Amino acid sequence: MLFELKYILEDWRLIRLKYVKRKEYLDFLHRHQDKKIIKIVSGVRRSGKSTLFELFKNDLLDEGIQPAQLITINFEDMDNEPYTQADKLYHYISKQLIPDKMNYVFLDEIQNVNHFEKAVNSLFLKDNVDLYLTGSNAYFLSSDIATVLSGRYVELKMLPLSFKEYVEWNRQNNNTKKNEELFDQYLESSFPYTLFIGSEKEKLEYLQGIYSTVILKDIVARLSVRDVEVLERIIQTLFSDIGSLVNVNKIKNTLVSSGYKTSNPSISNYLTGITDSLIMYPVSQYDIRGRQLLGAQKKYYAVDVGLRRLLLADHQQDFGHVIENIVFLELKRRGYEVYVGNTGKYEVDFVAIDAKQNIKYYQVSLTTLDKKTLERELRSLQAINDQYPKYLITLDQINRTANYNGIQKVNLIDWLLNS
Structure with a gap:
């Protein structure tokens, strides 16, 4: 298993060379890494939000973070439909958390989860969770949701390539x-x-x-x-x-x-x-x-x-x-x-x-x-x-x-x- 994982990581490091290194956006994520604040990346579909997360996760692996500390769910994937209810999402992630380490949780296209702010708010309360979210529309941070998460998030507004x-x-x-x-x-x-x-x-x-x-x-x-x-x-x-x-x-x-x-x-x-x-x-x-x-x-x-x-x-x-x-x-x-x-x-x-x-x-x-x-x-x-x-x-x-x-x-x- 460790032998296979080694080559998976090496393959990813070769693959990432093909991607655009979005330095300003990566700097934003690193600047807020491990800080008690939710990182939200918003932007039109296909602007590179998911790829940005992959590049950032690769940086975390380079820093010595273990793969088990990275939890990723993309809600555009039908396999993850069972977790599109806030309570089920919260319990699913909670079971995967490593108690004595920081866990980096990446929730892609979070607007597809009903009442996602409830799950996000509960995960935020945990000291060993560092939260990263993406959304493809401005309304997913509606006034009601923004009020619930008020003071608890920073937003990166992502555009296609410069x-x-x-x-x-x-x-x-x-x-x-x-x-x-x-x-x-x-x-x-x-x-x-x-x-x-x-x-x-x-x-x-x-x-x-x-x-x-x-x-x-x-x-x-x-x-x-x-x-x-x-x-x-x-x-x-x-x-x-x-x-x-x-x-x-x-x-x-x-x-x-x-x-x-x-x-x-x-x-x-x-x-x-x-x-x-x-x-x-x-x-x-x-x-x-x-x-x-x-x-x-x-x-x-x-x-x-x-x-x-x-x-x-x-x-x-x-x-x-x-x-x-x-x-x-x-x-x-x-x-x-x-x-x-x-x-x-x-x-x-x-x-x-x-x-x-x-x-x-x-x-x-x-x-x-x-x-x-x-x-x-x-x-x-x-x-x-x-x-x-x-x-x-x-x-x-x-x-x-x-x-x-x-x-x-x-x-x-x-x-x-x-x-």
């Missing part, structure tokens, strides 16, 4: 393509598994699987949606309007003009389900002068631009909004609260505010080599009177680091690789 992670993996696997070529590939999808898919057709089939699962499991089933066609049309509308302010009335008018019957309350309910599924993120307007949020209009950005490519085959050349989406996701990865800026007269693509309330302003454009385009993109930033940093992000290769009276121009690829 471009920097994408490039690092390709370099580790001897891919010598230029960064610009890799960026073109990255736009096809940032979901980790697509690294192992060669053809565009297979990538689209894989993305279709993710999309269908999110729609059916995370939106339709939870909200008891009857008119799935209207739901999908709303999603297509949001993907089509990336970079544009929308509200419930605008979406309703778009649907009605296309022959669909719906109501404002239904649309609001669907929007909640869409954003809770983490397939899209809402971004509110921010009054730069008054330092406050504005109105009901929001922008929506996709968790992966490859999904937009899947749903809107006729929008393939809309690169301006695509790179705007990429910038939004990167700002989220870097820990900012992100808003759409409003100066009163002009719109600023992004206002990024960190935990210490420091602000950065970003304007995003495919290119500003044309004089009129440059003037248009600069005027939004020029209208801001404060001294916080201001950036103009483009894909320009020429004049890629110009400075316009304090407004710093940055090449997008350079910016993504230099976090």
Whole structure:
């Protein structure tokens, strides 16, 4: 048995070389390891949460933790259906705990357990249990559950691969393509598994699987949606309007003009389900002068631009909004609260505010080599009177680091690789 286990562990160490080493996310888990707090990793399906746990468990084994101290249950596996009741889950895990050692308990897709917070809360009370959970939707930490677990958990909000992670993996696997070529590939999808898919057709089939699962499991089933066609049309509308302010009335008018019957309350309910599924993120307007949020209009950005490519085959050349989406996701990865800026007269693509309330302003454009385009993109930033940093992000290769009276121009690829 020990002989077999030795080779199983060695095989895993070889396999893990193929995976992306998600350093920032692993650092988060190590930072909170063995501390009396529940570690929750949330993120859209297939963003790499389960793989992150596997990499972390391998690190624990390297530290000398014994395999028997690791307890893992994935609730998407039908074999674990008997434990989807809180009491049965608690008793099952309790029987496996080693009394005189720390036990590392990993519960994957915990939202599939009825009243999971009861089992989690009881396990948390044990001094020899270190708890790690994942969930694929925002609603699994609803206000009621958050109240029960209040002060007892930290949350890591996980996204698919950053471009920097994408490039690092390709370099580790001897891919010598230029960064610009890799960026073109990255736009096809940032979901980790697509690294192992060669053809565009297979990538689209894989993305279709993710999309269908999110729609059916995370939106339709939870909200008891009857008119799935209207739901999908709303999603297509949001993907089509990336970079544009929308509200419930605008979406309703778009649907009605296309022959669909719906109501404002239904649309609001669907929007909640869409954003809770983490397939899209809402971004509110921010009054730069008054330092406050504005109105009901929001922008929506996709968790992966490859999904937009899947749903809107006729929008393939809309690169301006695509790179705007990429910038939004990167700002989220870097820990900012992100808003759409409003100066009163002009719109600023992004206002990024960190935990210490420091602000950065970003304007995003495919290119500003044309004089009129440059003037248009600069005027939004020029209208801001404060001294916080201001950036103009483009894909320009020429004049890629110009400075316009304090407004710093940055090449997008350079910016993504230099976090």
